Amino acid sequence: MRRITFSLIMLLAAAMVLAACGGSTAPAADNSSDDVAGAIGNAEETPAATVAASDSAEAATDTTEETSDSATGEATMDGGVVILPVVDPLTVEGDVVSAGSSTVFPLAEAVAEKFNSEGYAGTITIDSIGSGAGFERFCVAGETDVANASRPIKDEEIAGCEAIGRSPIEFRVGTDALAVVTNPENDWAADATVEELAAIFTAEKWSDVNADWPAEDILRYVPGTDSGTFDYFVEAVFEEDPEPLLSAPNTQFSEDDNVLVIGVEGSPYAVGFFGYAYYTENSGKLNILNIGGVEPSFESVEGGDYALARPLFIYSDAAIMSEKPQVAAYVNYFLSNVNDVIEEVGYFPSSDEALNAAKDKWSEAVGQ
Amino acid sequence: MSSNVNAKPNTLKAESAGSLALPRPGIRRPSNVSGGGSGNQDLSKQFRLGEAVIQFLLMVCGALSVLTTLSLIFVLLWESSKFFTAAVQPIVSFREFFSGTVWQPRIEQFGVLPLLNATLMVSGIAMLVALPLGLFAAILLSEYAPPRLRAALKPILEVLAGVPTVVYGYFALTFMTPSIRGLISTLSAVGPFAVILILAAIAALTWFLLTTGARRKARETADSQSNGGALILLGSLTGSVFFIGLLAAIGSLIFGSTVQIYNTASAGIVVGILVIPLVASMAEDALGAVPVALREAAYGLGGTRLETTLSVVVPSALSGITAAFIIAISRAIGETMIVAIAAGAGPKLTWNPFDSAETITGHINRISGGDISYNSIDYQSIFALAALLFFMTLLLNIFSRWIMRRFREVY
Numbered sequence: 001m002r003r004i005t006f007s008l009i010m011l012l013a014a015a016m017v018l019a020a021c022g023g024s025t026a027p028a029a030d031n032s033s034d035d036v037a038g039a040i041g042n043a044e045e046t047p048a049a050t051v052a053a054s055d056s057a058e059a060a061t062d063t064t065e066e067t068s069d070s071a072t073g074e075a076t077m078d079g080g081v082v083i084l085p086v087v088d089p090l091t092v093e094g095d096v097v098s099a100g101s102s103t104v105f106p107l108a109e110a111v112a113e114k115f116n117s118e119g120y121a122g123t124i125t126i127d128s129i130g131s132g133a134g135f136e137r138f139c140v141a142g143e144t145d146v147a148n149a150s151r152p153i154k155d156e157e158i159a160g161c162e163a164i165g166r167s168p169i170e171f172r173v174g175t176d177a178l179a180v181v182t183n184p185e186n187d188w189a190a191d192a193t194v195e196e197l198a199a200i201f202t203a204e205k206w207s208d209v210n211a212d213w214p215a216e217d218i219l220r221y222v223p224g225t226d227s228g229t230f231d232y233f234v235e236a237v238f239e240e241d242p243e244p245l246l247s248a249p250n251t252q253f254s255e256d257d258n259v260l261v262i263g264v265e266g267s268p269y270a271v272g273f274f275g276y277a278y279y280t281e282n283s284g285k286l287n288i289l290n291i292g293g294v295e296p297s298f299e300s301v302e303g304g305d306y307a308l309a310r311p312l313f314i315y316s317d318a319a320i321m322s323e324k325p326q327v328a329a330y331v332n333y334f335l336s337n338v339n340d341v342i343e344e345v346g347y348f349p350s351s352d353e354a355l356n357a358a359k360d361k362w363s364e365a366v367g368q
Numbered sequence: 369m370s371s372n373v374n375a376k377p378n379t380l381k382a383e384s385a386g387s388l389a390l391p392r393p394g395i396r397r398p399s400n401v402s403g404g405g406s407g408n409q410d411l412s413k414q415f416r417l418g419e420a421v422i423q424f425l426l427m428v429c430g431a432l433s434v435l436t437t438l439s440l441i442f443v444l445l446w447e448s449s450k451f452f453t454a455a456v457q458p459i460v461s462f463r464e465f466f467s468g469t470v471w472q473p474r475i476e477q478f479g480v481l482p483l484l485n486a487t488l489m490v491s492g493i494a495m496l497v498a499l500p501l502g503l504f505a506a507i508l509l510s511e512y513a514p515p516r517l518r519a520a521l522k523p524i525l526e527v528l529a530g531v532p533t534v535v536y537g538y539f540a541l542t543f544m545t546p547s548i549r550g551l552i553s554t555l556s557a558v559g560p561f562a563v564i565l566i567l568a569a570i571a572a573l574t575w576f577l578l579t580t581g582a583r584r585k586a587r588e589t590a591d592s593q594s595n596g597g598a599l600i601l602l603g604s605l606t607g608s609v610f611f612i613g614l615l616a617a618i619g620s621l622i623f624g625s626t627v628q629i630y631n632t633a634s635a636g637i638v639v640g641i642l643v644i645p646l647v648a649s650m651a652e653d654a655l656g657a658v659p660v661a662l663r664e665a666a667y668g669l670g671g672t673r674l675e676t677t678l679s680v681v682v683p684s685a686l687s688g689i690t691a692a693f694i695i696a697i698s699r700a701i702g703e704t705m706i707v708a709i710a711a712g713a714g715p716k717l718t719w720n721p722f723d724s725a726e727t728i729t730g731h732i733n734r735i736s737g738g739d740i741s742y743n744s745i746d747y748q749s750i751f752a753l754a755a756l757l758f759f760m761t762l763l764l765n766i767f768s769r770w771i772m773r774r775f776r777e778v779y
Binding site for chain 2: 243254
């Protein structure tokens with residue numbers, strides 16, 4: 001009796017496992033056949049759609065041919081956005097080596113992941129070593145194909161590049177901004193200059209920053225020391241010296257942004273900062289400070305008016321891109337797809353103009 | 369696919385047949401022995417493969433846990449020795465480590481006191497909660513509870529022990545902290561004089577309920593209408609309210625009325641709740657080990673149940689109860705998730721339980737979560753902290769064993 005029940009249970013379990021396996025594959029097949037049927041149905045009803053569909057199919061085959069012979073193709077305009085020839089990751093061969101800013105790193109990683117998931121079989125190396133070190137490896141050692149940077153290249157770095165026969169091309173890929181936030185009950189601080197920020201993040205009481213503000217302890221919630229956000233804040237507000245911020249009283253550090261949000265929510269005398277993306281998720285619970293009278297927004301961040309924002313770039317070189325078609329394909333793919341992933345990573349997308357300019361530079365470099 | 373489904377039961381049958389075949393040698397053996405007729409001596413000398421395999425497996429299991437402990441100690445000592453020697457810059461001396469009052473590895477400040485202080489504070493508050501509640505629960509379970517109540521209470525206590533500590537962490541952050549804030553702000557709004565009056569009133573009410581309850585309980589056999597038990601229960605409840613109010617009042621008088629969102633008080637209280645089952649079950653074992661003869665002797669001398677419990681049973685079991693407390697302290701010191709979520713994330717040397725501070729475990733948890741690089745002083749500092757924690761709990765465990773041995777009453 002027991003054995004019968006046992007084998008029944010096992011049978012049931014096996015059946016369920018098989019059903020689960022079947023479940024994941026079979027419906028997918030169903031869907032695709034449905035889609036085909038739907039497409040055919042649509043085609044019969046609306047001839048225009050079939051034309052468009054076959055057009056795009058043709059375009060797709062065209063571009064695969066083009067990318068297979070080293071990605072030379074015409075860029076097209078569509079609604080004010082430059083469309084570069086579509087990269088087919090399946091046909092791209094060879095590895096790409098890049099290094100540079102730790103801020104660009106998560107963005108580059110997200111793009112590379114997408115590139116790989118769409119079929120690119122090579123390896124994209126992304127070293128997170130800082131913008132300066134990235135230029136060093138690109139311009140002096142000449143080891144990398146792409147340099148990631150969270151600041152524009154300096155003149156002496158360009159000179160270094162030219163000394164080894166490289167002329168760096170700048171591609172703007174996005175913008176990073178920090179949000180300085182306070183509790184909604186905080187009605188005294190709505191605006192701060194960078195100097196005031198330095199005071200707010202070091203002083204003991206609010207009244208020490210401004211005599212009109214309450215004589216209460218400032219409770220600080222700061223991203224952990226291992227984060228790029230911490231480094232950037234220290235760079236922008238404390239001139240790269242972390243000591244004042246680290247030795248400030250009543251300061252909590254956490255790599256977990258949620259801990260910071262809960263902390264700032266928890267007291268009217270709290271203040272904190274983190275990536276702007278995280279503020280937008282919690283905008284109802286927090287106040288955001290204007291920096292020097294400028295409210296962080298797409299425009300102010302793009303134009304460079306907001307003090308706690310910095311552009312994100314990748315750099316490459318025309319000769320490298322024509323020698324190594326995979327680098328041209330990677331940069332093309334980066335520029336064409338960056339806006340699909342950038343908000344997920346937590347940065348501001350660049351304006352259409354900046355992105356168009358970057359794409360034009362790519363076309364020019366590859367067309368040479 | 370369908371053929372697969374059919375194939376499954378077949379293989380199953382084969383397997384079960386195979387597993388049935390296994391015990392056969394075992395069954396054969398006794399008949400062998402009785403056939404030989406040479407008795408026990410032969411049985412012990414005979415080499416039995418199954419027995420040897422099982423013995424070997426058991427030995428491996430035992431050795432594995434010992435090996436794990438040894439390798440753990442080795443890694444801790446090895447990595448933390450790098451912290452105190454010149455392997456990585458800068459060198460941190462023992463003196464700096466144990467006397468510095470700032471812990472901030474990024475700017476080369478390595479004073480463990482703020483972390484140690486927070487750890488001891490959380491454990492201290494936890495023991496304030498777990499000591500009385502755990503001991504009372506143990507006394508109730510071992511001395512007072514009728515079998516049916518005991519059967520209902522025991523599983524509930526065990527459920528308390530099985531709650532994941534992450535859940536406790538968020539319980540502390542989203543329930544305990546707001547409760548403490550509410551209590552403290554109400555107390556400070558009412559004012560110290562009114563608080564004293566209210567507390568005195570509650571104390572008087574408790575006293576009244578408990579004494580009348582006990583008096584009625586004593587008459588229970590004569591008067592079936594009496595509800596002394598209910599009065600005692602009510603009295604205990606108001607008594608708890610009195611103690612919570614008293615603690616909160618003293619706390620707000622000493623430390624002020626601002627409670628941070630992350631604070632050691634709520635983390636400590638919840639860690640206390642976490643270790644109550646541990647204290648209760650170990651203390652109950654100790655109380656249960658006291659011979660019934662001792663209780664009967666006390667009753668024979670005219671002692672009530674309370675007198676018997678407090679002056680005979682508890683003192684006899686004191687060594688076991690103390691050991692339970694010490695084990696609970698070492699558990700509280702090592703607790704990580706609750707303090708990581710609720711106690712705060714910045715090292716701070718403070719005595720204020722309403723202030724946020726980071727414990728050793730919380731700091732290790734936070735730092736190891738970031739992308740910290742190997743062979744950096746930050747990385748080694750984690751091992752130094754872990755070694756410190758290890759020695760603290762090791763010492764406490766050794767101490768509790770010593771107390772068990774030294775003060776155990778042998779009957």
